[in-house]
Amino acid sequence: MNGADAGSCIVVGAGISGLLAARELRAEGWRVTVVEKGRRVGGRMATLRLGGGNFDHGAQFFTVRGERFAGLVEGWLAAGAAEEWSRGFADAAGEYNQDGHPRYRGSGGMTSIPEYLARGLDVRTGERAVRAEPRAGGWEVACEGGLRVSGAALLLTAPVPQSMELVESGGHELPEEVRGRLREVSYDPCLALLALLDGPAGVPEPGGMQIKGEPLDWIGDNRRKGISETHAITIHAGPGWSRDHFDDDEPEITRSLLSLATNRLATDLGSLTLETSLVRWPYSWVTNSHPEPCLAVPDGPPLLFCGDAFGQPKVEGAALSGLAAADRLLGRQG
Ligand SMILES: Cc1cc2nc3c(=O)[nH]c(=O)nc-3n(C[C@H](O)[C@H](O)[C@H](O)COP(=O)(O)OP(=O)(O)OC[C@H]3O[C@@H](n4cnc5c(N)ncnc54)[C@H](O)[C@@H]3O)c2cc1C
Numbered sequence: 001m002n003g004a005d006a007g008s009c010i011v012v013g014a015g016i017s018g019l020l021a022a023r024e025l026r027a028e029g030w031r032v033t034v035v036e037k038g039r040r041v042g043g044r045m046a047t048l049r050l051g052g053g054n055f056d057h058g059a060q061f062f063t064v065r066g067e068r069f070a071g072l073v074e075g076w077l078a079a080g081a082a083e084e085w086s087r088g089f090a091d092a093a094g095e096y097n098q099d100g101h102p103r104y105r106g107s108g109g110m111t112s113i114p115e116y117l118a119r120g121l122d123v124r125t126g127e128r129a130v131r132a133e134p135r136a137g138g139w140e141v142a143c144e145g146g147l148r149v150s151g152a153a154l155l156l157t158a159p160v161p162q163s164m165e166l167v168e169s170g171g172h173e174l175p176e177e178v179r180g181r182l183r184e185v186s187y188d189p190c191l192a193l194l195a196l197l198d199g200p201a202g203v204p205e206p207g208g209m210q211i212k213g214e215p216l217d218w219i220g221d222n223r224r225k226g227i228s229e230t231h232a233i234t235i236h237a238g239p240g241w242s243r244d245h246f247d248d249d250e251p252e253i254t255r256s257l258l259s260l261a262t263n264r265l266a267t268d269l270g271s272l273t274l275e276t277s278l279v280r281w282p283y284s285w286v287t288n289s290h291p292e293p294c295l296a297v298p299d300g301p302p303l304l305f306c307g308d309a310f311g312q313p314k315v316e317g318a319a320l321s322g323l324a325a326a327d328r329l330l331g332r333q334g
Contacts, residue, residue, distance in 0.1 A: 007031065009329065010141050010149050012129045012166065013157035015043025016315060017307045017322030019117040020072075021155055024326030026121060033149045034121060035141060037128035040111060041118045043157075044284070044308075045315065047109030048194065051275040053222065053232030055194040056110045058281065060208065060220050060234070061085055061103040062315035068323065069316045073104060081116035083107050085225060086206035092213060092264075094204045103208075109227040124149075132156075133170035138301050153302035153329055157322065159283035160185040160309050167303065178297055181290060185309045188239035189246050190217070190284035193257040196275040197231035202267035209264070214238035216260050231272075235261045239285070250278045286313040293317075293324035304328060 007030045011018045014036035022032045040046075044058035064070045076082035085105040088098040106112030127143040132154060139154040156163035160182050167174065174182070195201075200221075203209055207224025211217055218236040222228035235257045237245070245253055254276050262269045286309045293311030297303040306325035308318035327333070 008138070008151040009033075009153040009155055010035065010139055010151040011155045011157065012132075012141065012163070013043060013307070014038070014041035014114065014118060014123050014125065015157055015307065015318065016045055016114055016117070017318040017325070018043075018155065018157035019114055019121065019123075020319055020322035021157070021306065021326040022121050022123075023117060024323060025329065028330055030329075031151070032122060033151065034118075034123040035127045035129050035143055035147070035149060036123060036125045039126055040115075041123060041125060042111040042114035044281070045106070045110040045114050047106070047111035047227070048277070048279075050194055050232070050277050051196045051230075053194075053196045053230045054109050054228035055222050055232050055234050056105070056220065056225070056227065057192045057194055057234055057279045058284070059110050059315055060218060060236075061105050063101060063103060065312075065316060066320070069319055072319060076113055076116065077104075079116060080107055081112050083226070086208065089206065089208040089210040090204040092209070092211045094209065096205045105225060105227065109222075129166055131170045132167050132172065134172055134301050139303070153304070155304050155306065155325055155329070157307045159187060159307065160305065161283075163305055163307075172300070174297060175299060178295065181295065182305065184288055185286065185290055186288040187283035187309075188285045188287050189242045190239065190281040191237040191242040191245060191253055191257070192279040192281060193235040193237075193254060194277045194279065195233050195235065195258065195269065195273050197233060197269065197272040198274055199272050200231055200267075201233045201261075201269060201272070202265045203233065211238075211264070215241035216257075216264060219261055219264065233261070233269075242284075246280060246282075253278055286317075289313055289317075293321045294328055296328055302329060
């Protein structure tokens with residue numbers, strides 16, 4: 001490999017931040033390669049098919065606050081990649097609280113949006129980046145399966161501990177000040193149980209119960225949400241419960257979460273359940289973020305960190321962070 005070209009970038013991670021950054025750079029004529037360890041794009045905007053049901057198991061919906069994000073979402077709505085779901089959710093008591101603010105979802109599940117954004121990009125899925133090394137004024141990234149990609153710039157969009165591990169794997173030393181700032185970022189874990197049911201679970205209108213507590217944080221009915229033809233529910237444990245039980249055996253976690261949700265919904269989920277799957281998210285919500293929308297490492301070939309840990313959290317924050325990283329590489333004010 002003969003070093004890197006000007007106007008080229010390796011993006012690690014095909015979540016919303018990485019895909020939006022890649023699109024911006026591509027639109028300015030950059031050569032961009034996105035490497036993604038998952039089989040599909042989307043990262044934490046994830047939709048899984050299980051036994052005939054469709055489940056959103058990471059992000060459940062998103063809201064819009066700022067103008068720049070609103071502009072993007074308008075485009076997704078017009079393209080049919082996103083839809084409005086509701087203007088509020090049921091609370092812990094089952095009361096549907098409508099506050100007038102739209103909550104959006106991907107049209108076929110949250111993954112519809114990243115899938116739409118990935119069109120026309122060079123995205124290599126199923127490629128886990130395991131080593132990143134500065135080479136000839138740019139970067140070279142090696143993936144587990146043997147793929148090697150090079151670029152003038154490197155954009156890391158994975159949760160921060162994973163990005164730090166990758167960049168340090170090749171012996172590259174981050175300045176102490178940068179390491180310190182990155183180490184301040186923290187996340188909550190989330191245990192997500194997906195259950196395919198034989199009948200309705202009794203999740204109240206509009207198919208989402210936002211409990212925001214412990215031991216349960218959320219119960220979503222993917223059928224009422226409009227993304228599954230069969231009865232398919234997503235149960236998210238709260239951050240404290242998830243931390244305490246993160247490494248427990250799957251059958252034990254499954255039993256507990258079904259029983260907790262049964263109590264909450266007053267429907268015997270145990271007798272309705274046909275199939276389950278457990279997803280362990282070590283990094284779900286950001287609990288302490290970096291104040292700037294991205295972080296550019298001052299020395300060496302261009303190296304940037306971005307994602308939902310930079311600036312604002314959630315889907316909107318991640319999207320804006322990806323755009324900010326692209327702005328930075330393109331020398332735009334943003
Ligand atoms: C359970 C849960 C519930 C949530 N609920 C909501 C919600 O309701 N509303 C909301 O707005 N937000 C929610 N969020 C947060 C939201 O999903 C994230 O803020 C957002 O999707 C983050 O996008 P990102 O691009 O920063 O990171 P990610 O989506 O995590 O993308 C990073 C990508 O990098 C890839 N990657 C990591 N390491 C490597 C490697 N070594 N090589 C190659 N690829 C790699 C990952 O596979 C991933 O695809 C939720 C998250 C979770 C987990």
